[in-house]
Amino acid sequence: MIPEDLRYTAEHEWVAGDGSGPVRVGITHFAQDALGDIVYVQLPDEGATVQAGESFGEVESTKSVSEIYAPLTGTVVARNEQLTDTPEVINTDPYGSGWLVEIAPSDASAVAGLLTADAYRELTES
Amino acid sequence: MTDPTQVTGETPEPPADALRRSPLHERHAALGAKFAAFGGWSMPLEYAGGGVLREHTAVRTGVGVFDVSHLGKARVTGPGAADFVNACLSNDLGRIGPGRAQYTLCCDEVTGGVLDDIIAYLHGPEHVFLIPNAANTAEVVRRLRAAAPAGITVTDEHEAYAVLAVQGPRSAELLGTLGLPTGHGYMSFSTAELGLSTAGAATPDGDLVSLVVCRTGYTGEHGYELVVPAEAATTVWDALLAAGEPYGIRACGLGARDTLRTEMGYPLHGQDLSPEITPVQARAGWAVGWDKPAFWGRDALLAEKAAGPRRTLWGLLALDRGIPRPGMTVLAADGTPVGTVTSGTFSPTRKAGIALALLDSAAGLGQDDEVEVDVRGRRAAMRIVRPPFVQPSVK
Numbered sequence: 001m002i003p004e005d006l007r008y009t010a011e012h013e014w015v016a017g018d019g020s021g022p023v024r025v026g027i028t029h030f031a032q033d034a035l036g037d038i039v040y041v042q043l044p045d046e047g048a049t050v051q052a053g054e055s056f057g058e059v060e061s062t063k064s065v066s067e068i069y070a071p072l073t074g075t076v077v078a079r080n081e082q083l084t085d086t087p088e089v090i091n092t093d094p095y096g097s098g099w100l101v102e103i104a105p106s107d108a109s110a111v112a113g114l115l116t117a118d119a120y121r122e123l124t125e126s
Numbered sequence: 127m128t129d130p131t132q133v134t135g136e137t138p139e140p141p142a143d144a145l146r147r148s149p150l151h152e153r154h155a156a157l158g159a160k161f162a163a164f165g166g167w168s169m170p171l172e173y174a175g176g177g178v179l180r181e182h183t184a185v186r187t188g189v190g191v192f193d194v195s196h197l198g199k200a201r202v203t204g205p206g207a208a209d210f211v212n213a214c215l216s217n218d219l220g221r222i223g224p225g226r227a228q229y230t231l232c233c234d235e236v237t238g239g240v241l242d243d244i245i246a247y248l249h250g251p252e253h254v255f256l257i258p259n260a261a262n263t264a265e266v267v268r269r270l271r272a273a274a275p276a277g278i279t280v281t282d283e284h285e286a287y288a289v290l291a292v293q294g295p296r297s298a299e300l301l302g303t304l305g306l307p308t309g310h311g312y313m314s315f316s317t318a319e320l321g322l323s324t325a326g327a328a329t330p331d332g333d334l335v336s337l338v339v340c341r342t343g344y345t346g347e348h349g350y351e352l353v354v355p356a357e358a359a360t361t362v363w364d365a366l367l368a369a370g371e372p373y374g375i376r377a378c379g380l381g382a383r384d385t386l387r388t389e390m391g392y393p394l395h396g397q398d399l400s401p402e403i404t405p406v407q408a409r410a411g412w413a414v415g416w417d418k419p420a421f422w423g424r425d426a427l428l429a430e431k432a433a434g435p436r437r438t439l440w441g442l443l444a445l446d447r448g449i450p451r452p453g454m455t456v457l458a459a460d461g462t463p464v465g466t467v468t469s470g471t472f473s474p475t476r477k478a479g480i481a482l483a484l485l486d487s488a489a490g491l492g493q494d495d496e497v498e499v500d501v502r503g504r505r506a507a508m509r510i511v512r513p514p515f516v517q518p519s520v521k
Binding site (some may be wrong): 036 | 385449451471
């Protein structure tokens with residue numbers, strides 16, 4: 001449940017892409033499982049700038065709410081509009097159709113500073 | 127992502143070894159339950175393969191079974207036991223006969239604030255069985271004991287029984303296949319025996335399981351609550367899940383119980399009822415025997431009723447995608463604070479945020495007025511409504 005080809009944050013976000021172009025961002029299987037049935041997602045508008053480590057949205061389940069943190073600094077170039085009507089795809093397909101936003105990083109090398117799958121696995125299993 | 131913040135009102139999880147456990151704890155663990163602390167007990171919040179939405183839907187459309195063994199159990203016996211209880215608790219036991227149960231309140235003698243809401247099972251004039259909330263059982267027992275005259279005994283039997291709530295439109299069929307009685311009227315109960323042949327497993331003493339079946343619940347659906355001796359809890363649980371398979375039964379956690387009861391506008395003690403909230407404010411006056419000569423809090427409550435409460439419990443229905451949560455501030459159109467959300471969640475049936483909220487009488491708000499709720503800094507529009515949010519089918 002931790003794809004090898006993604007990068008991760010300690011706050012349970014995943015990042016797809018090497019940073020040379022926009023990267024796709026979502027929350028991990030571990031995160032969706034901890035939340036339970038997700039019923040509402042709040043995401044930044046396209047064109048918004050986000051700061052690494054700062055909150056850029058919220059994911060809310062029937063019983064809990066979590067802020068989502070930007071894994072890197074950049075500009076939001078796309079957001080998953082499907083989540084407005086079917087936020088539950090985050091539960092069923094967190095690494096696929098449950099993606100949240102795409103961010104054009106201001107520093108392409110920022111992706112390399114994120115956790116590897118091995119490091120994230122160690123974090124969630126400890 | 128931050129660690130998910132529980133927003134449904136359960137207390138933060140203390141060390142697991144500080145919590146009491148249901149006799150069904152191992153069964154829940156085997157079903158992959160996530161546990162949370164409720165009133166000092168570690169109870170299932172939701173189950174693997176289920177989740178709040180599926181479990182909620184099972185109860186609205188089929189049948190679900192909840193372990194609510196954390197609920198308290200106390201017995202009042204002796205000559206005049208029913209009269210004694212009737213002079214303490216709010217509702218009028220004179221309105222029901224033996225074999226009926228009643229929703230009632232334990233109010234503070236001085237303030238009229240609600241110390242607990244309770245189901246009272248009237249067995250007879252000398253025997254009343256009480257189901258208080260887990261966290262309040264010791265205090266309710268303490269107050270009853272302190273007030274009890276000689277000859278009346280108040281026994282705390284909290285861990286002696288498990289309580290299983292079988293809820294949903296197919297609950298009667300399910301219990302019927304186990305040979306249990308199902309024809310009782312709403313809020314009636316009877317003692318029954320679950321035979322070995324139907325239970326499919328021997329009880330510890332190789333005997334019939336004797337249990338109480340009551341037509342009660344807290345979901346708004348047709349349903350039953352089974353009060354089962356703790357040592358027979360696993361036998362009855364297993365029998366229910368096995369017999370319920372053709373009906374698509376789901377084990378349901380307290381997460382779904384919260385969304386189900388909130389859709390009905392049923393109060394949860396500690397949120398919508400509390401020592402700071404009176405039945406007059408919470409619109410629970412229907413559970414008060416106003417004509418009784420005595421019950422705890424009578425003077426304060428009669429005075430408040432006559433003067434009009436300073437705040438009243440209403441329902442809020444979200445008009446956009448905001449989900450109200452307990453403790454959030456309710457604002458009038460001009461931004462003035464006019465109240466506080468006491469319970470709030472996402473309604474799986476209405477597909478919208480719903481809440482119960484105490485609104486200040488001075489604000490002059492009423493049904494169909496629009497207010498806003500401060501949802502973590504965002505203003506979410508809500509309409510004031512009278513619960514239930516979903517039409518109940520308890521009868």
